[in-house]
Amino acid sequence: MTEVSHRASFAFSARVLGALFYYAPDSEQAAPLVNALTAGDWTQDWPLEQEALLPVAETFRSPSEEAIKDAWQRLFIGPYALPAPPWGSVWLDRESVLFGDSTLALRQWMRENHIVFEMKQNEPEDHIGTLLLLAAWLAENGRDAECDQLLAWHLLPWSTRFLTVFTENAEHPFYRALGELTRLTLADWQSTLLVPVAKKTLYR
Secondary structure, eight states, X not given: OOXXXXXXXXXXXXXXXXXXXXXXXXXXXXXXXXXXXXXXXXXXGSSSOHHXXXXXXXXXXXXXXXXXXXXXXXXXXXXXXXXXXXXXXXXHSTTXXXXXXXXXXXXXXXXXXTOOOOOSSSSOTXXXXXXXXXXXXXXXXXXXXXXXXXXXXXXXXXXXXHHHHHHHHHOSHHHHHHHHHHHHHHHHHHHHOSSOOOOOOOOO
């Protein structure tokens, strides 16, 4: 695979995963992706081994009594405690708070690298969906060094733990499959990453 095609496939997968974590499943950004994944003919376009994707595709197609919109509300909005909060600082800060030290470190890194990323609402920048969309944007704009740093310093140190808890508690088959697809994809990215992943203490 050429560097250009690798960058394109990385950006494609990061953008799809980021949108599915960040946007409601019936939104204009996510609805076409939900339809594509539940249709089951997407695996040939995903940059991973087909054999690993087959059980994930089967889970995406599984029926559920819970509406996917209700699952989204339960997993990402509330009103009850989220089983796996999607913000890095909840996992990386001793007090498990939003806008914690890890969020401030991410903001400082973004300032130093002149990265301005528009948020749709006032929430921490370290939402897993936001970080994946930002990684896609960096790759699409040829900013490979910053993309690697974002992954190694600000996403991968906590994403494996988050995805494990998220998948275990998702209950809805679509989000179980999304958690597993994201875990497999991020593990593949990490295997080719040139920047060492930062070792950080997790508090959840």
